[in-house]
Amino acid sequence: MTLLDLENRFDKLLASHPRSKYLNPRTVKNFIYHFNSLGANEKEFIFNQLNGYLHEAEEADVLTRNECADLFNSYLLPVSKIYERDLGFAPKINLLSILVLFVGAGVPLFLLNAPAIVFYLLVVVLLLYYIHIFSKRTQRKVYGLMF
Amino acid sequence: MEKSNNSPNDKSCITNRNFFTQWKKADEEWHTLSLTLVGSMVTPIVISAIPVASISAGYATLSTEAFEASIVTHYEINLGLNYLRKKALEGVIGGAVAALGKDAMYSSTLWKMSGQASTPSSPINGSDSFKNSSRYNEGSQ
Numbered sequence: 381m382t383l384l385d386l387e388n389r390f391d392k393l394l395a396s397h398p399r400s401k402y403l404n405p406r407t408v409k410n411f412i413y414h415f416n417s418l419g420a421n422e423k424e425f426i427f428n429q430l431n432g433y434l435h436e437a438e439e440a441d442v443l444t445r446n447e448c449a450d451l452f453n454s455y456l457l458p459v460s461k462i463y464e465r466d467l468g469f470a471p472k473i474n475l476l477s478i479l480v481l482f483v484g485a486g487v488p489l490f491l492l493n494a495p496a497i498v499f500y501l502l503v504v505v506l507l508l509y510y511i512h513i514f515s516k517r518t519q520r521k522v523y524g525l526m527f
Numbered sequence: 528m529e530k531s532n533n534s535p536n537d538k539s540c541i542t543n544r545n546f547f548t549q550w551k552k553a554d555e556e557w558h559t560l561s562l563t564l565v566g567s568m569v570t571p572i573v574i575s576a577i578p579v580a581s582i583s584a585g586y587a588t589l590s591t592e593a594f595e596a597s598i599v600t601h602y603e604i605n606l607g608l609n610y611l612r613k614k615a616l617e618g619v620i621g622g623a624v625a626a627l628g629k630d631a632m633y634s635s636t637l638w639k640m641s642g643q644a645s646t647p648s649s650p651i652n653g654s655d656s657f658k659n660s661s662r663y664n665e666g667s668q
Contacts, residue, residue, distance in 0.1 A: 445595065449602075464610075471606035476596070481604060491566070493559050509611065525602045526595065 381431070387412050389434055402448035403437060407456060407523040414467055414521065422462050429459045452525050460523045470516045472524035478506050 390408055394400045411430065418426065433455035440447055463469035482502065489498055516522050586594065 445598070449598070471603065471610050473603050473607045474600075477600050477603040477607060480600060481607070484604075491559065491562055493555060509607075524599070524606070526599050 383412060383415055383427070386427070386430055386434065389438075393434065393437055397443065399443075401526045402443045402445060404448070404452055404456060404523075404525065404527060406527050407452075407460075408433070410469075410520045410523060411456075411459060411463060414463065414469075417467055418462070419466070422466065426459050426462060429455050449525060456523065463521075463523070467521060468516070469521045469523055470513055472517065472522040472527050473510065473513050475510070478510050482506055 390403075390412075394403060394405055397403055408430065411426070415423065415426065433451060436451055436455070437443055443451075460469060460471075485502055486499065489502070513522065589597070
């Protein structure tokens with residue numbers, strides 16, 4: 381089986397599934413897109429993982445939300461760590477998550493009477509982080525659950 | 528009226544200002560402490576008072592999309608914080624290694640320079656090309 385076969389199988393699965401986002405479509409597509417940039421040792425492991433992921437997804441009649449999360453954790457997360465180490469992949473993040481992070485970090489800082497500069501720094505760091513992820517997204521080097 | 532630096536009025540003014548600063552600081556500290564105390568007392572009571580059924584009911588009112596968005600947000604924040612922590616650690620270690628490397632390079636450059644300075648072929652002791660130059664032979668002529 382080649383990578384092209386794997387991609388075709390995945391496309392067929394996406395077309396047949398009612399909620400295709402449970403199959404993490406863009407994450408898998410990004411992994412396939414950058415597959416040839418990896419080393420030989422990693423390629424074998426990643427191919428097996430993607431094949432296993434597809435096999436499990438095909439076996440399930442209708443993939444539920446929890447099954448999707450389980451499959452992501454057992455097959456795609458180990459693969460993502462390799463892509464992160466070797467090709468500079470990053471976990472996808474959206475503005476809502478950035479906002480939650482700001483509130484989560486801001487409330488304890490407020491209670492501790494932190495000076496205003498700390499809040500400005502927090503905003504700058506989070507903004508830079510978002511821009512970094514955005515640039516990764518344009519390079520197709522992101523992964524994420526239900527993405 | 529001319530101001531005198533040593534007048535008793537000025538001293539009391541400084542004392543009052545110091546007292547005000549201290550009082551303000553104490554007030555801020557008390558503000559933080561009281562908020563933390565009240566929060567730490569009230570939060571467990573509020574949490575224990577909420578019945579599990581109402582939490583489930585709250586979730587039930589969420590649409591599938593909103594519930595999935597909350598899961599994805601939670602997951603993204605976990606992965607994102609891990610990623611940021613790793614990058615920060617890499618930055619610190621990378622910075623330390625770069626600083627050490629720069630230091631080592633600087634030392635080696637100094638070492639080479641000192642080596643050149645003490646070798647007989649260096650211009651300080653007089654290299655062959657320097658010895659053959661007109662400037663070296665100026666004195667002997």
